[in-house]
Amino acid sequence: MSAHSVTEPSPGRKRVAAALVVAYALITLLPLMWIFATGFKSPPDSIAYPPKIAFEPTLEGYVNLFTTRTRVTPEQLQALPPPDGLAETIVRNRDMVIAGPSKFGERFMNSVIIGFGSTFLSIFLGTLAAYAFSRFRIPLSDDLLFFILSTRMMPPIAVAIPIFLMYRTLGLSDTHLGMILLYTAVNISLAVWLLKGFIDEIPREYEEAALIDGYTRFQAFVKVVLPQAATGIASTAIFCLIFAWNEYAFAVLLTSGTAQTAPPFIPTIIGVGGQDWPAVAAGATLFLLPVLVFTVLLRKHLLRGITFGAVRK
Amino acid sequence: MAEIVVSDLRKEFGAFTAVQGSSFTVRDGEFFMLLGPSGCGKTTTLRMIAGLELPTSGTIAIDGEDVSQRPARQRDIAFVFQMFALYPHMNVRRNIAYPLVSQGMSRSDVAARVAEVAGVLRIEGVLDSPVGGLSGGDRQRVALARAIVRRPKAFMMDEPLGALDSEFREEMAEELRALHDRIGATTVYVTHDQLEAMQMGDKIVVMNHGVIEQFGAPQDIYDHPATLFVADFIGSPPMNLLRFEGAVAPGDAVARLGGASVALPALRQGARGALALGARPEHVRLGDDGPLRGRIEATEYLGTTQIVTVETGFGRLRARLPAAAQATPGEHVGVGFVAETLSLFDAETGRALRTAANEAAHHG
Numbered sequence: 001m002s003a004h005s006v007t008e009p010s011p012g013r014k015r016v017a018a019a020l021v022v023a024y025a026l027i028t029l030l031p032l033m034w035i036f037a038t039g040f041k042s043p044p045d046s047i048a049y050p051p052k053i054a055f056e057p058t059l060e061g062y063v064n065l066f067t068t069r070t071r072v073t074p075e076q077l078q079a080l081p082p083p084d085g086l087a088e089t090i091v092r093n094r095d096m097v098i099a100g101p102s103k104f105g106e107r108f109m110n111s112v113i114i115g116f117g118s119t120f121l122s123i124f125l126g127t128l129a130a131y132a133f134s135r136f137r138i139p140l141s142d143d144l145l146f147f148i149l150s151t152r153m154m155p156p157i158a159v160a161i162p163i164f165l166m167y168r169t170l171g172l173s174d175t176h177l178g179m180i181l182l183y184t185a186v187n188i189s190l191a192v193w194l195l196k197g198f199i200d201e202i203p204r205e206y207e208e209a210a211l212i213d214g215y216t217r218f219q220a221f222v223k224v225v226l227p228q229a230a231t232g233i234a235s236t237a238i239f240c241l242i243f244a245w246n247e248y249a250f251a252v253l254l255t256s257g258t259a260q261t262a263p264p265f266i267p268t269i270i271g272v273g274g275q276d277w278p279a280v281a282a283g284a285t286l287f288l289l290p291v292l293v294f295t296v297l298l299r300k301h302l303l304r305g306i307t308f309g310a311v312r313k
Numbered sequence: 314m315a316e317i318v319v320s321d322l323r324k325e326f327g328a329f330t331a332v333q334g335s336s337f338t339v340r341d342g343e344f345f346m347l348l349g350p351s352g353c354g355k356t357t358t359l360r361m362i363a364g365l366e367l368p369t370s371g372t373i374a375i376d377g378e379d380v381s382q383r384p385a386r387q388r389d390i391a392f393v394f395q396m397f398a399l400y401p402h403m404n405v406r407r408n409i410a411y412p413l414v415s416q417g418m419s420r421s422d423v424a425a426r427v428a429e430v431a432g433v434l435r436i437e438g439v440l441d442s443p444v445g446g447l448s449g450g451d452r453q454r455v456a457l458a459r460a461i462v463r464r465p466k467a468f469m470m471d472e473p474l475g476a477l478d479s480e481f482r483e484e485m486a487e488e489l490r491a492l493h494d495r496i497g498a499t500t501v502y503v504t505h506d507q508l509e510a511m512q513m514g515d516k517i518v519v520m521n522h523g524v525i526e527q528f529g530a531p532q533d534i535y536d537h538p539a540t541l542f543v544a545d546f547i548g549s550p551p552m553n554l555l556r557f558e559g560a561v562a563p564g565d566a567v568a569r570l571g572g573a574s575v576a577l578p579a580l581r582q583g584a585r586g587a588l589a590l591g592a593r594p595e596h597v598r599l600g601d602d603g604p605l606r607g608r609i610e611a612t613e614y615l616g617t618t619q620i621v622t623v624e625t626g627f628g629r630l631r632a633r634l635p636a637a638a639q640a641t642p643g644e645h646v647g648v649g650f651v652a653e654t655l656s657l658f659d660a661e662t663g664r665a666l667r668t669a670a671n672e673a674a675h676h677g
Contacts, residue, residue: 208392209392
């Protein structure tokens with residue numbers, strides 16, 4: 001018997017396993033499906049009791065998410081020219097007109113800039129640091145690595161007040177740069193440790209071969225180490241992005257206008273013109289998409305064992 | 314091609330000294346072996362010549378030019394790694410072309426060179442395959458192709474056959490030696506396998522604990538080991554060492570082991586105290602006229618020869634005899650030696666005494 005031989009499970013056990021997986025998937029997906037469905041409900045349907053499973057879908061939630069609206073009298077409504085486009089029609093059915101765009105687009109872009117910006121920075125710095133820790137003899141490297149890890153040992157929010165005061169003094173409050181730096185600082189320890197693990201797994205001989213073949217250390221790093229660390233970099237990037245994307249507490253505390261991200265913004269929709277759950281659900285649905293797309297795009301890297309078979313162990 | 318001169322090379326890793334004061338010369342076109350047990354400093358020495366480690370002190374000169382502190386890429390040498398280190402994200406063709414690309418060679422020249430070395434190593438068929446699916450032998454050939462494609466001054470090989478199956482190793486060893494003879498490149502080859510070293514090398518350096526024990530042609534090292542370590546490390550079974558107390562003077566041609574007189578090559582050096590007589594198994598003769606007495610413990614049949622283990626008053630020794638020779642365990646026999654092949658060691662220092670036979674082999 002080789003170490004790799006595995007007994008083929010019986011068809012019955014396979015069915016049980018499949019049923020368990022499906023059940024688990026349903027449980028985890030149900031809230032997401034609920035949010036997705038709510039985004040397409042009308043406000044009355046969204047708060048109907050018992051909850052409506054079958055409903056007439058409408059884009060009202062999305063329209064409300066992206067616009068600000070003003071209530072008008074029926075007479076004023078009559079006086080207006082015919083509605084221009086679907087959004088206007090939906091709004092007029094509620095005796096309102098579109099007053100202008102909401103802040104959602106802007107806040108969403110802030111999330112993109114800050115989320116991807118801090119992910120990029122964490123990966124960039126993390127890869128260089130991890131490479132150095134993995135390959136060079138660094139004085140006190142164990143202590144330094146522990147220090148880096150220790151920054152992750154308390155909940156970041158514990159230092160919220162000092163950071164708030166510091167940011168106010170430095171003029172970093174409510175700036176993209178400030179938020180990128182903050183999220184990078186939180187993510188970098190994770191990035192260094194994860195990436196060091198991945199780079200440790202890459203045999204040094206590859207770089208040494210490149211050094212012999214006429215490349216500098218940096219060229220060897222870029223052309224030989226990075227392609228092989230791609231899997232590790234991709235999964236680390238996903239972790240960093242998910243944290244930065246979902247972060248709520250610091251975003252509430254440190255941003256209010258120009259650099260406000262989507263997480264603190266979405267709940268504020270509730271306060272505008274009643275509890276507009278479809279608009280909140282629409283915001284949440286759209287907010288999920290970038291991480292989903294990012295993860296799906298990098299999935300190939302996560303699954304590909306590119307070093308398989310190249311080294312004889 | 315190039316001559317490599319290593320002088321007083323030393324490497325320390327913190328408190329650990331990996332290589333201490335090594336000096337040797339690799340002549341142009343030589344197939345040079347660094348041989349020793351694991352941890353003896355042979356790989357560190359090779360890596361210093363290649364520029365993958367910088368020496369703590371000492372110099373390395375390639376073609377008269379001191380390169381000790383230069384990075385690997387400026388030394389114009391190639392390196393074949395034990396695990397081949399083929400770039401896993403490139404196919405065979407790109408792997409072989411990679412050293413040329415770094416020199417900024419034109420695309421057509423690169424293609425021509427790759428085709429040429431692929432022909433030499435008979436790997437034209439796999440040029441467009443990913444390296445992951447190759448057999449061990451093909452990987453080895455690709456690694457060699459990547460090394461020779463640049464036409465470097467010298468080749469460094471770190472146990473390049475170590476990762477191959479034993480049946481295949483023999484074939485690759487011959488191929489490697491044939492390739493060397495064809496392109497005549499100076500080659501420094503690290504191995505822990507004494508047979509490989511003897512079979513392929515023009516010259517062998519035997520290292521132990523970071524120190525060079527002996528430096529010479531395979532036959533000199535085999536016939537005239539300079540130290541007890543080399544005597545024991547080289548040869549299978551190793552040299553028999555009969556330990557005794559005594560004294561010898563320059564000019565003596567016998568050693569007195571207790572009451573027995575064993576004829577030796579004339580000594581050029583005297584010693585007293587703990588001594589050891591060294592005899593290769595094939596130079597042991599069993600017969601009634603031998604000066605020593607022993608009892609046959611075991612015989613091991615090897616086809617054309619047999620190894621007979623004999624217990625003597627000075628320790629156990631092994632004799633290599635023709636397979637047809639009569640040897641029965643339990644039998645008492647006389648033990649003699651071929652006098653001119655014997656070595657005598659000072660067991661205190663571990664060094665061989667100079668004799669008429671080994672004078673030529675031991676320089677300094």
